Amino acid sequence: MDQEKPKVRLFVDQPLDEEQAVSLSREQAHYLFGVMRLGPGANVALFNGRDGEWRAEVAEAGKRGGVLVCRARSAPQGEPPDxxxxxxxxxxxxxxxxxxxxxxxxxxxxxxxxxxxxxxxxxxxxxxxxxxxxxxxxxxxxxxxxxxxxxxxxxxxxxxxxxxxxxxxxxxxxxxxxxxxxxxxxxxxxxxxxxxxxxxxxxxxxxxxxxxxxxxxxxxxxxxxxxxxxxxxxxxxxxxxxx
Amino acid sequence: MDQEKPKVRLFVDQPLDEEQAVSLSREQAHYLFGVMRLGPGANVALFNGRDGEWRAEVAEAGKRGGVLVCRARSAPQGEPPDxxxxxxxxxxxxxxxxxxxxxxxxxxxxxxxxxxxxxxxxxxxxxxxxxxxxxxxxxxxxxxxxxxxxxxxxxxxxxxxxxxxxxxxxxxxxxxxxxxxxxxxxxxxxxxxxxxxxxxxxxxxxxxxxxxxxxxxxxxxxxxxxxxxxxxxxxxxxxxxxx
Missing domain, CATH: 3.40.1280.10 (SPOUT methyltransferase, trefoil knot domain)
Structure with missing residues (x-):
């Protein structure tokens, strides 16, 4: 696994957990692979507002979608005060x-x-x-x-x-x-x-x-x-x- | 004197004091008389960074300039801390x-x-x-x-x-x-x-x-x-x- 610090942080409205696969929307795939030019194996930081921040790896990169796999939690969930x-x-x-x-x-x-x-x-x-x-x-x-x-x-x-x-x-x-x-x-x-x-x-x-x-x-x-x-x-x- | 609250606050790099006349630059005249449509007798709030805020009255309004006359100090000079x-x-x-x-x-x-x-x-x-x-x-x-x-x-x-x-x-x-x-x-x-x-x-x-x-x-x-x-x-x- 590439241990480089992720260049991209992405919000995804999907569960995040160890080895959890996360599928990308067309817009997210365009941003990651088209704009940021990431390829398979690249690191991305993911969060969903509930499960903390995860370091995920690009498993599949396509024009219209893609799949990331969560590797390890990189930050705990931080709830602001009420x-x-x-x-x-x-x-x-x-x-x-x-x-x-x-x-x-x-x-x-x-x-x-x-x-x-x-x-x-x-x-x-x-x-x-x-x-x-x-x-x-x-x-x-x-x-x-x-x-x-x-x-x-x-x-x-x-x-x-x-x-x-x-x-x-x-x-x-x-x-x-x-x-x-x-x-x-x-x-x-x-x-x-x-x-x-x-x-x-x-x-x-x-x-x-x-x-x-x-x-x-x-x-x-x-x-x-x-x-x-x-x-x-x-x-x-x-x-x-x-x- | 029109006692209406001034619609315009203007910085001028000129001394401000009782009955002091203040001449306007072309840009200021354009703003006051063209954009804001003020005419003679209108009130304007002036400050210069040194003498507090003054309520001034339009004495002459022209396309390329104008003259205001300071009537009364409306706020003391407020210096921020060092x-x-x-x-x-x-x-x-x-x-x-x-x-x-x-x-x-x-x-x-x-x-x-x-x-x-x-x-x-x-x-x-x-x-x-x-x-x-x-x-x-x-x-x-x-x-x-x-x-x-x-x-x-x-x-x-x-x-x-x-x-x-x-x-x-x-x-x-x-x-x-x-x-x-x-x-x-x-x-x-x-x-x-x-x-x-x-x-x-x-x-x-x-x-x-x-x-x-x-x-x-x-x-x-x-x-x-x-x-x-x-x-x-x-x-x-x-x-x-x-x-």
């Missing part, structure tokens, strides 16, 4: 960016919400699922967060399970001291509003929820994607797997 | 992103460095200066960081003033506990390596510098721009103006 990212989609490139960052920063679920001031292009759930998989392939992760359909923010709050706490980035708190007090392990959702912030009634509603906690993100106004990374960083270091 | 961001440029869109985030997160100087594993396209200093100004216009900041020319990383370290501490994001520390210990106010530089990380000799050299401190950024590998925002967040909350 954290969701809830955000109001913004412009396309920045929304893509937020999904990518959610994968890198380690969240379990990405939940786009339509708030009063959301002024977004369409949310393509299937496209964002593919985007999350690509981000996990690139960042070496073994977990792909669940990508939800867009939901109305007021409905989401109406149905909220109060055992999951909400950390909401409050633009009206710009300049307040940033405090990590009260960020304790457990189920949480980080909530980032749209570029225009939350409406007064949304803010009042959040402030009325016992499970919600506002956080300031310093004296400057941050764009949505920056606020997402900053808030996820603070949560991870205080309550997540960065501790 | 923090630099040092990073190895990556692909164009992500490099642009890092510069934008440096402005939002509040750094005084952006210093691109060419490390052993830097695999970057050209660094256009003038383009990035314009990009930093645009980011400050958008994020409501009154400060524009100094954008430096690209420098060789080993030269930068050879000439390093040890009174400025270095917080370097160490990929080899992935998975180590993230600690904010020792992040104390004072002059600092956050250092983010290229996608391939630092070379062994660079890492050894950094570890040998008393003023340098490594930091882990959790169990997942972060892209350069994510690492930049995360490290700046941790520094700001521990030692900067987010405290």
């Amino acid at each position: 954290l969701w990212l809830m955000f109001a989609p913004v412009k396309k490139a920045r929304t893509d960016f937020i999904v990518e960052k959610a994968v890198e920063m380690g969240v379990r679920r990405v939940l786009p919400v339509h708030t009063d001031f959301t002024n977004a292009e369409r949310w393509r759930q299937d496209r964002q699922e593919a985007h999350a998989i690509e981000a996990a392939e690139q960042c070496g992760g073994t977990f792909v967060p669940e990508i939800c359909a867009m939901a109305k923010f007021d409905r989401v709050l109406a149905d909220w399970d109060p055992s999951r706490r909400i950390l909401f980035c409050d633009e009206s708190a710009v300049g307040a001291r940033v405090s990590l007090d009260g960020l304790e392990p457990g189920p949480w959702a980080v909530l980032v509003g749209p570029e225009g912030g939350f409406s007064d009634s949304e803010r009042a509603r959040l402030r009325g929820m016992d499970c919600a906690r506002a956080i300031s993100l310093g004296p400057r106004i941050l764009r949505a994607e920056t606020a997402a990374v900053a808030a996820l960083t603070l949560w991870q270091v205080a309550a997540g797997d960065w501790r | 923090l630099w961001l040092m990073f190895a440029p990556v692909k164009k869109a992500r490099t642009d992103f890092i510069v934008e985030k440096a402005v939002e997160m509040g750094v005084r100087r952006v210093l691109p460095v060419h490390t052993d594993f830097t695999n970057a396209e050209r660094w256009r200093q003038d383009r990035q200066e314009a990009h930093a100004i645009e980011a400050a216009e958008q994020c409501g900041g009154t400060f524009v960081p100094e954008i430096c020319a690209m420098a060789k990383f080993d030269r930068v370290l050879a000439d390093w003033d040890p009174s400025r501490r270095i917080l370097f994001c160490d990929e080899s520390a992935v998975g180590a506990r993230v600690s904010l210990d020792g992040l104390e106010p004072g002059p600092w530089a956050v250092l983010v390596g290229p996608e391939g990380g630092f070379s062994d000799s660079e890492r050894a050299r950094l570890r040998g510098m008393d003023c340098a401190r490594a930091i882990s950024l959790g169990p997942r590998i972060l892209r350069a721009e994510t690492a930049a925002v995360a490290a700046l967040t941790l520094w700001q909350v521990a030692a900067g103006d987010w405290r």
